[in-house]
Amino acid sequence: MTNHQKRLSAPIAxxxxxxxxxxxxxxGASPHGEAGVPLLIVLRDVLGYVDNxxxxxxxxxxxxxxxxxxxxxxxxxxxxxxxxxxFEEREEFYRVFPEVGGRLALTPIEADAADSKLGKIAxxxxxxxxxxxxxxHDGETLLVDDERTYSPGDSAVIDNESGExxxxxxYEEGALVTAVSGSHAGEIGEIEEIRVMPGxxxxxxxxxxxxxxxxxxxxEEYVVVIDENFVGGGEDE
Numbered sequence: 001m002t003n004h005q006k007r008l009s010a011p012i013a014x015x016x017x018x019x020x021x022x023x024x025x026x027x028g029a030s031p032h033g034e035a036g037v038p039l040l041i042v043l044r045d046v047l048g049y050v051d052n053x054x055x056x057x058x059x060x061x062x063x064x065x066x067x068x069x070x071x072x073x074x075x076x077x078x079x080x081x082x083x084x085x086x087f088e089e090r091e092e093f094y095r096v097f098p099e100v101g102g103r104l105a106l107t108p109i110e111a112d113a114a115d116s117k118l119g120k121i122a123x124x125x126x127x128x129x130x131x132x133x134x135x136x137h138d139g140e141t142l143l144v145d146d147e148r149t150y151s152p153g154d155s156a157v158i159d160n161e162s163g164e165x166x167x168x169x170x171y172e173e174g175a176l177v178t179a180v181s182g183s184h185a186g187e188i189g190e191i192e193e194i195r196v197m198p199g200x201x202x203x204x205x206x207x208x209x210x211x212x213x214x215x216x217x218x219x220e221e222y223v224v225v226i227d228e229n230f231v232g233g234g235e236d237e
Contacts, residue, residue, distance in 0.1 A: 036078020036138075037104055039067075042085070043075070046106060064088040068117050069160030080104070080138055081180060082118045082224075084160070097230070098178065100186035113229075116159045116166055120224045123152050137224070155225040169225040177207060177223040178230065184216050188231060194220070
Protein backbone atom coordinates (compact mmCIF):
# COMPACT_ATOMS: atom_id res chain seq x y z
CA MET A 1 0.00 0.00 0.00
CA THR A 2 1.39 3.39 -0.98
CA ASN A 3 2.21 6.12 1.55
CA HIS A 4 1.37 8.83 -0.96
CA GLN A 5 -1.73 10.75 -1.97
CA LYS A 6 -2.05 12.67 -5.24
CA ARG A 7 -2.29 16.38 -4.47
CA LEU A 8 -4.95 17.07 -7.11
CA SER A 9 -7.30 14.50 -5.56
CA ALA A 10 -6.57 15.40 -1.92
CA PRO A 11 -9.65 16.39 0.15
CA ILE A 12 -10.61 20.06 -0.20
CA ALA A 13 -9.96 20.58 3.53
CA UNK A 14 -6.24 19.82 3.12
CA UNK A 15 -4.12 23.01 3.09
CA UNK A 16 -1.74 21.92 0.32
CA UNK A 17 -0.74 23.41 -2.99
CA UNK A 18 -2.31 21.31 -5.74
CA UNK A 19 0.02 21.90 -8.69
CA UNK A 20 3.51 22.30 -7.26
CA UNK A 21 4.15 18.54 -6.95
CA UNK A 22 2.33 15.35 -7.85
CA UNK A 23 2.12 13.61 -4.47
CA UNK A 24 1.75 14.36 -0.79
CA UNK A 25 1.57 12.15 2.30
CA UNK A 26 -1.35 9.76 2.76
CA UNK A 27 -3.47 10.12 5.90
CA GLY A 28 -3.07 7.46 8.57
CA ALA A 29 -5.76 5.56 10.43
CA SER A 30 -7.30 6.97 13.63
CA PRO A 31 -9.69 9.84 14.50
CA HIS A 32 -11.17 11.87 11.63
CA GLY A 33 -10.05 9.40 8.95
CA GLU A 34 -9.81 10.99 5.50
CA ALA A 35 -11.48 14.14 6.84
CA GLY A 36 -8.30 14.84 8.80
CA VAL A 37 -5.03 16.34 7.58
CA PRO A 38 -1.83 14.31 8.13
CA LEU A 39 0.30 15.92 10.84
CA LEU A 40 3.26 16.00 8.44
CA ILE A 41 1.36 18.42 6.19
CA VAL A 42 0.64 20.68 9.16
CA LEU A 43 4.28 20.68 10.30
CA ARG A 44 5.79 21.07 6.82
CA ASP A 45 3.30 22.89 4.57
CA VAL A 46 1.36 25.00 7.08
CA LEU A 47 3.80 25.89 9.86
CA GLY A 48 7.11 25.36 8.04
CA TYR A 49 8.68 23.73 11.11
CA VAL A 50 10.17 20.83 9.11
CA ASP A 51 11.26 20.27 5.52
CA ASN A 52 10.58 16.57 5.14
CA UNK A 53 9.27 13.38 6.77
CA UNK A 54 12.59 12.56 8.44
CA UNK A 55 12.69 15.92 10.23
CA UNK A 56 9.05 15.49 11.27
CA UNK A 57 9.77 12.10 12.82
CA UNK A 58 12.70 13.56 14.74
CA UNK A 59 10.61 16.47 16.01
CA UNK A 60 7.81 14.15 17.12
CA UNK A 61 10.20 11.78 18.90
CA UNK A 62 10.64 14.37 21.67
CA UNK A 63 7.05 13.83 22.84
CA UNK A 64 6.48 17.59 23.00
CA UNK A 65 3.97 17.82 20.17
CA UNK A 66 0.49 17.19 21.57
CA UNK A 67 -2.90 16.66 19.98
CA UNK A 68 -5.73 17.06 22.47
CA UNK A 69 -3.28 16.75 25.35
CA UNK A 70 -1.67 13.51 24.14
CA UNK A 71 1.90 13.24 22.75
CA UNK A 72 1.98 12.18 19.09
CA UNK A 73 4.81 10.30 17.37
CA UNK A 74 3.15 9.39 14.05
CA UNK A 75 3.58 11.98 11.30
CA UNK A 76 0.61 10.52 9.39
CA UNK A 77 -1.79 10.90 12.32
CA UNK A 78 -4.79 12.94 11.12
CA UNK A 79 -5.39 16.37 12.60
CA UNK A 80 -9.02 17.34 12.17
CA UNK A 81 -11.74 19.85 12.92
CA UNK A 82 -11.60 21.31 16.44
CA UNK A 83 -8.48 19.35 17.44
CA UNK A 84 -6.08 21.19 19.74
CA UNK A 85 -2.45 21.20 18.60
CA UNK A 86 0.16 22.18 21.19
CA PHE A 87 3.92 22.74 20.86
CA GLU A 88 5.16 22.80 24.44
CA GLU A 89 8.73 23.97 23.79
CA ARG A 90 7.51 26.86 21.64
CA GLU A 91 4.58 27.61 23.96
CA GLU A 92 2.34 27.70 20.88
CA PHE A 93 -1.23 26.42 20.87
CA TYR A 94 -3.69 26.12 18.00
CA ARG A 95 -7.27 25.05 17.35
CA VAL A 96 -8.03 23.45 14.00
CA PHE A 97 -10.90 25.45 12.55
CA PRO A 98 -12.46 25.60 9.06
CA GLU A 99 -11.80 28.79 7.15
CA VAL A 100 -13.94 30.28 4.40
CA GLY A 101 -13.79 27.88 1.49
CA GLY A 102 -13.61 24.76 3.62
CA ARG A 103 -9.88 24.41 4.20
CA LEU A 104 -8.78 23.55 7.70
CA ALA A 105 -6.65 26.25 9.29
CA LEU A 106 -4.84 26.78 12.59
CA THR A 107 -6.27 29.40 14.92
CA PRO A 108 -3.86 30.53 17.71
CA ILE A 109 -5.33 30.16 21.20
CA GLU A 110 -4.18 30.78 24.76
CA ALA A 111 -2.53 27.99 26.78
CA ASP A 112 -5.48 27.42 29.09
CA ALA A 113 -7.84 27.07 26.12
CA ALA A 114 -5.71 24.14 24.95
CA ASP A 115 -6.82 22.04 27.91
CA SER A 116 -10.12 21.08 26.28
CA LYS A 117 -11.67 20.63 22.86
CA LEU A 118 -15.08 20.98 21.23
CA GLY A 119 -16.94 18.03 19.75
CA LYS A 120 -20.23 17.79 17.85
CA ILE A 121 -22.47 14.98 19.09
CA ALA A 122 -23.20 12.81 16.05
CA UNK A 123 -25.22 10.14 17.84
CA UNK A 124 -25.93 8.36 21.10
CA UNK A 125 -27.00 4.90 22.23
CA UNK A 126 -27.77 3.02 25.41
CA UNK A 127 -25.27 0.44 26.64
CA UNK A 128 -25.69 -2.33 29.24
CA UNK A 129 -25.84 -0.89 32.75
CA UNK A 130 -28.06 2.04 31.90
CA UNK A 131 -25.37 4.46 30.74
CA UNK A 132 -25.35 6.32 27.44
CA UNK A 133 -22.54 6.44 24.92
CA UNK A 134 -22.13 9.64 22.93
CA UNK A 135 -20.50 9.50 19.50
CA UNK A 136 -18.70 12.62 18.29
CA HIS A 137 -17.91 13.99 14.84
CA ASP A 138 -14.33 12.69 14.93
CA GLY A 139 -15.24 9.12 15.87
CA GLU A 140 -14.46 9.53 19.58
CA THR A 141 -16.96 8.22 22.15
CA LEU A 142 -17.80 9.18 25.72
CA LEU A 143 -19.97 7.58 28.42
CA VAL A 144 -22.45 9.80 30.28
CA ASP A 145 -25.03 9.07 32.95
CA ASP A 146 -27.90 11.39 31.99
CA GLU A 147 -28.79 10.76 28.36
CA ARG A 148 -31.66 13.25 28.51
CA THR A 149 -29.18 16.12 28.73
CA TYR A 150 -27.54 15.53 25.36
CA SER A 151 -28.94 15.22 21.85
CA PRO A 152 -27.39 14.67 18.40
CA GLY A 153 -26.48 18.05 16.96
CA ASP A 154 -25.47 19.49 20.33
CA SER A 155 -21.83 20.31 21.03
CA ALA A 156 -19.78 19.57 24.13
CA VAL A 157 -16.42 20.80 25.40
CA ILE A 158 -14.38 17.90 26.78
CA ASP A 159 -11.50 18.30 29.21
CA ASN A 160 -8.38 16.62 27.77
CA GLU A 161 -7.11 15.34 31.12
CA SER A 162 -10.28 14.11 32.83
CA GLY A 163 -12.26 13.24 29.70
CA GLU A 164 -15.30 14.91 31.26
CA UNK A 165 -17.73 17.34 29.65
CA UNK A 166 -17.12 20.84 31.01
CA UNK A 167 -19.52 22.79 28.78
CA UNK A 168 -22.57 21.92 26.68
CA UNK A 169 -24.13 23.89 23.82
CA UNK A 170 -27.62 22.97 22.62
CA TYR A 171 -28.50 22.78 18.94
CA GLU A 172 -31.54 25.03 18.71
CA GLU A 173 -32.79 28.23 17.12
CA GLY A 174 -30.72 31.16 18.40
CA ALA A 175 -27.60 29.04 18.88
CA LEU A 176 -24.26 30.31 17.53
CA VAL A 177 -22.92 27.99 14.84
CA THR A 178 -20.21 27.70 12.24
CA ALA A 179 -20.63 26.03 8.88
CA VAL A 180 -17.93 23.40 8.43
CA SER A 181 -18.71 22.20 4.93
CA GLY A 182 -20.56 23.27 1.81
CA SER A 183 -20.41 26.63 0.04
CA HIS A 184 -20.65 28.55 3.34
CA ALA A 185 -17.85 26.70 5.16
CA GLY A 186 -16.09 28.93 7.68
CA GLU A 187 -19.00 31.35 8.11
CA ILE A 188 -20.34 31.98 11.63
CA GLY A 189 -23.81 33.11 12.65
CA GLU A 190 -26.92 32.41 14.70
CA ILE A 191 -29.52 29.83 13.77
CA GLU A 192 -32.57 31.75 12.56
CA GLU A 193 -34.67 28.73 11.69
CA ILE A 194 -34.47 24.93 11.64
CA ARG A 195 -36.67 23.42 8.95
CA VAL A 196 -37.50 19.77 9.56
CA MET A 197 -37.90 18.19 6.13
CA PRO A 198 -40.21 15.27 5.36
CA GLY A 199 -38.99 11.75 4.75
CA UNK A 200 -35.27 11.17 4.36
CA UNK A 201 -34.45 14.69 3.15
CA UNK A 202 -31.80 16.60 5.10
CA UNK A 203 -33.10 19.18 7.55
CA UNK A 204 -32.34 22.75 6.48
CA UNK A 205 -30.82 25.41 8.73
CA UNK A 206 -31.18 29.14 8.08
CA UNK A 207 -28.22 31.05 9.53
CA UNK A 208 -27.98 34.79 10.18
CA UNK A 209 -24.25 35.64 9.77
CA UNK A 210 -22.53 37.77 12.41
CA UNK A 211 -20.92 39.89 9.69
CA UNK A 212 -24.32 41.33 8.67
CA UNK A 213 -24.38 39.54 5.31
CA UNK A 214 -27.67 38.07 4.10
CA UNK A 215 -28.92 34.93 5.83
CA UNK A 216 -27.91 31.69 4.16
CA UNK A 217 -29.30 28.17 4.09
CA UNK A 218 -27.33 24.97 4.55
CA UNK A 219 -28.07 21.44 5.67
CA GLU A 220 -28.09 20.44 9.31
CA GLU A 221 -25.07 18.17 8.94
CA TYR A 222 -22.91 21.13 7.89
CA VAL A 223 -23.28 23.25 11.05
CA VAL A 224 -21.67 22.90 14.46
CA VAL A 225 -22.78 24.75 17.58
CA ILE A 226 -19.97 26.85 19.09
CA ASP A 227 -19.72 29.57 21.72
CA GLU A 228 -18.73 33.22 21.47
CA ASN A 229 -15.08 32.47 22.28
CA PHE A 230 -14.67 31.00 18.80
CA VAL A 231 -15.49 34.33 17.19
CA GLY A 232 -12.52 36.44 16.18
CA GLY A 233 -9.74 33.92 16.73
CA GLY A 234 -10.61 32.08 19.89
CA GLU A 235 -9.64 33.03 23.39
CA ASP A 236 -10.36 30.83 26.34
CA GLU A 237 -13.19 28.35 26.02
